[in-house]
Amino acid sequence: MSKMQPKIISTLKAYSKDQFFKDLTAGLIVAIIALPLSIALAISSGVTPEKGLYTAIIAGFFVSLLGGSRVQIGGPTGAFMVIVYGIVAEFGVAGLTIATIMAGIIMVLMGFLKLGAVIKYIPHPITTGFTSGIALVIFSSQIKDFLGLKIGEVPAAFIEKWAVYLKGIGTFDPMTLAVGGLALGIILLWPKVNRKIPGALIALIVTSALVKILNLDIATIGSKFGEISSALPKLTVPEFDLVYIQMLLPAAFTIAILGSIESLLSAVVSDGMIGGKHRSNMELVGQGVANIMSGLFGGIPATGAIARTVANVKNGGRTPVAGIVHSIALLLILVVFMPLAKMIPLTALAAILIVVAYNMSEWREFKSLLKSPKSDVLVLLITFFLTVLVDLVVAIEVGMVLAAFLFMKRMSEATQVNIEDFDASEEKDGVPVEVHRFDSVDLIKVYEINGPFFFGAADKFISALGELGEKTDILVIRMRHVPIMDATALHGFKRMIEICQRQKTKLIISGIQDQPYKVLEKAGLIDVIGEDHFFTSAVEAVDYANKSVKAHKSGIDSRVL
Template structure:
C-alpha cells in the first residue's frame, strides 16, 4: 500500500533545518510567481480574481499535503482556462463548482483503481497537439484586452472570434496597447537582470504605477469587477439534482482527465529534474481531494503546474513543504495586498497570459514533430486542429482513437506470415538441416499475433495444399496472441483435421501457450506435438510419418489376412 502514502509523510522522516530553509525560500518565490498568473487566469476564465487566488491557496495546500510527488506545485493553470470559461458560459458559476467537485470524485476513483500509470499510454503527438492548441486559444482570448477593443460580446468559436477582432480592430485604444506592449517588454527583459523575482510581477507593478501616476485611460481589474474582497470564502454547495449531475458529467470528466494528464506530466518532468519517482495513484487521489475542497470553498479546478513546479525545483524545493509554504504565502498576500490588485490594467494581465501561451505552445517540439512519420504528424495536426476549432474533449478522443488505429496498422504491418521452403533453417542451436520432406510444410509467424495480423495469417493459408501430411507452425517470434488470432488458429486446426494433416507447433511462447491451454487447444492437438525448436518439430514430423506409415502397413496386412481367410 506504499503507493497510497503521501510523499510528505515519507520526506519528513529525514527532514532537517537546511532543507526547511530551502523549501521556505522556494515556496516564497513560487507564491510570487503564482500571484499574477492566478489573477490573470481568473479574469480570462470568466471568474473573479479572488476565485483563482483562493483556488491556488486551497488546492495548492491539499495537493502538496497529500500528493505523490516531492516537488509538484498545484493550482489553477492555463490549460483549464478554456474549459472553465466554456463551463461558466454554459452552466454558470454553480455549474462550474458542481463539475469541479464531481471531477474531484472521479480523480479519486481513478487513483484508487490504479489508473495513474495510464499516462504512459497517451502518445506524445497528442499531448503536444492539445497543449499547443490550448496555447493558441489562450493567446486569441487576450486580443480584446491587450488592444482595448472593448468588445462586450466575443464569439466563443475560434474563427468567428478572430473575425470579430478584425472587424473592430479600428477601435483599438493606443494607451491600452502601449501599456500592454510595455508589460510584454518588461516581462521578457526582466529575467536578464534578475531571475529570482518573476518578470510578470515586475511588469504588473510597473504598468500599474504608470497608469495611476499618469492617469491613463486604461481598463483596470477594479473597473471591470469592482472592489476585490479579501474575505476568506465559506463552504458552499449549490443546489444539486439528478438532471444537473447528468448534464455536468461530461464537463466533470473533461476536468478530471485533463487534470490527471497535466498533473502526471508535471510529475514526470519534475522526476527528471530531481532524479525522483512520484506515486502516480496517490497523486490522482490528492488531485481529487484538492478539487473537492476547492469546489466546496467556491473555487475552480486545479492541477499540477509544470512552470511553477520547475521554478520550485530550481530554487531548492525538494519536499512538499515548499508547496505548503507557497499556499501560506499566497494567503498572506491576499490578506494584505488584495485591494491593490484592482488597480492592475487588464492589458498588462493580457500580456502576462500571452507569455504563458507562448511558453505553453512548445512550438519547437511542434515543429520537430512535423518531421516525424506521417501517421504521427496526422495525430499531431488532428489533435491541434480539433483543440482550436472544436474543443479539448473531441481533440483527445479523436487523437487517441486515431493513434490507436495507426498503432494497430503498424503492428499489423510488422507482423509476418511466411512459408519456409529454404534449404536450411538459421538457428544457432544445430547444424543446418536438409530440405524438408515434400510431405511437410512449415509456416512461420513473426510479431504479435492479434486481430490486426489475423487476416494475414488467413491469407497465407490460401496456399495450403491439402496433400501435405504434416504442417508445422513455427511461433518462436510471437510474444502475444489475442482471441481473434486464436480463432484463426482454431480454423487452421479444423482444416488440418478435415484433410488428415497433422498440426505441430514449435517455439510457442508463454502467453500464446497459456491461451491455447486455457481454451483446450493444447489437449486438442496433443501436448506431445508442441516442440521447443523447429528441429525437434521436424524430427517429430519424421517420427509421426514413420509411425503412421507403419500403422497403415499393419492395417493393410491385417486386411489381406482377413481377405485370405475368407
C-alpha cells in the same frame, strides 16, 4: 509499484532547520509567481479573480499535503483555461464546481486503481497537439484586452473570434496597447535584472501604478468586476443533479485526464532536477483530493504547474513544506492585498497570458514532430486543429482513437505470416542449429508467424490458410516470435483446426511462448491439438514431421508416433 503514501511523511523524517528556511524562501518566491498567474487565469477562464487565488491556496495546499512528489506546486494552469471557459459559458459557475469535484473523484479513483503509470501511454503527438492548440486559443482570447478593442462580446469559436477582431481592429486604443506593450516588455526583460522576483509581478505593479497616477482611461479589473472580495473561501456543497452530472461527465473526464498528464509530467521534470522519484498513484490521489476541495471552496480545476514547480526547485524547495508555505503566503495576500487588485489593467494581464501561451506552445517540439512518420504527423495535426477549431474534449477523444487505430495498423504490418519449405536455421541456447529440409515437402507446409498475433494481424493468418492444400498431410506452425495472441487470433486458430480436421491434416506447433500457450490452454485447444504435438524447437518438429510422413507412406498408423 508506486507506494501509496504521501511524500510529506517520508520527507519530514529527516527534516532539518536548514531545509525549513530553504523551503520557506522557495515557498514565498513561488507564491509571488503564482499571484498574477492565478488572477489572470481565473479572469480568462470566465470566473472572478479571487477564484484563481482560492484554487492556488486550497488545491496547492492539498497537492503538497497528500501528493506523491517532494516539490510539486499545484494550482490553476493555462491547460484548463479553454475547457473551464466552455463549461462556465454553458453551465455557469455551478456547473464548473460540479465538473471540478467529479474530475477530482475520477483522479482519486485512478490513483487507487494504480493507473498512474498508464498515463505515460498517451502518445506524445496528442499531448503536443492539444497543448499547442490550447496555447493558440489562449493567445487568441487575449487580443481584445491587449489591444483595448471596443467590440463588445467576443465569440467563443476561433474563426468567428478572429473575424470579429479583424472587423473591429480599427477600434483599438493606442494607450491600452502601449501599457500592454510595456507590461510585455517588462516580463521579457526583467529576468536580466533579477531572476528571483518574477517579471509578471513587476509588470502588474508598474502598470497599475502608471494607470492610477496618470489617471488613464484603461480597462482594469475594478472596472470589469467592481470591488474584489478579500473574504476567505467558504465551504459550499453544490446541489448534484443527475442530468447535470451526465452532461458534465465528458468535461470532467477531460479535466481529470488533462490534470493527470500535466501533474505527472511536472513530477517527472522535477524528479530529473532533484534526483528523486515521485509516487505516481499517490500523486493522482493528492491531485484528486485537491480538485475536490478546490470545487467545494469555490475554486477552479488545478494541477501540477510545471513552471512554478521548477521555480520551487531552483530556489531550494525540496519537500512539500515549500508548497504549503506557498499556499499560506497566498492566503495572507488574499486577505491583505486583494482589494488592490482592482487597479490592475486588463491589458497587463493579457500580456502575462500571451507569454504563458508562448511558453505553452512548444513550437520547437511541434516543428520537430512534423518530421516524424506520417501517421504521427496526422495525429498531431488533427489533435491540434480540433482543439483550436472544435473542442478540447473532441480533440483528445479523436486523437486517442486515431492513434490507437494507426498503432494497430503499424503492428499488423509488423506481424508477418510466412509460408516456407523449412530450409532454415535457428538458435538453441545461442548456438545455430541446422534445420533440415523435410523429406516430402509436397505433403508438409510450414507457417511461421512473426510478431504479436492479435486482431490487427489475424486476417493475414486466416488468408494464408486458403493456401493449405487438400494434399497437405502435416501443417507446422512456428510461433517462436509470437509474444502475445488475443481472442481474434484464437478464433483464427479454431478455424485452422477445423480445416485440419476436415482435411485430415496433422497439426504441429513449434516454439510457442507462455502467453499464447495459456490462451490456447484456457480455450481447451491444447487437448484438441494434442499436447504431444507441441515442440520447443523446430528441430524436434522437423524430426517428428519426417517420421510421420515416413510412417504414413509405410502404412503405419501415425497416431502411435
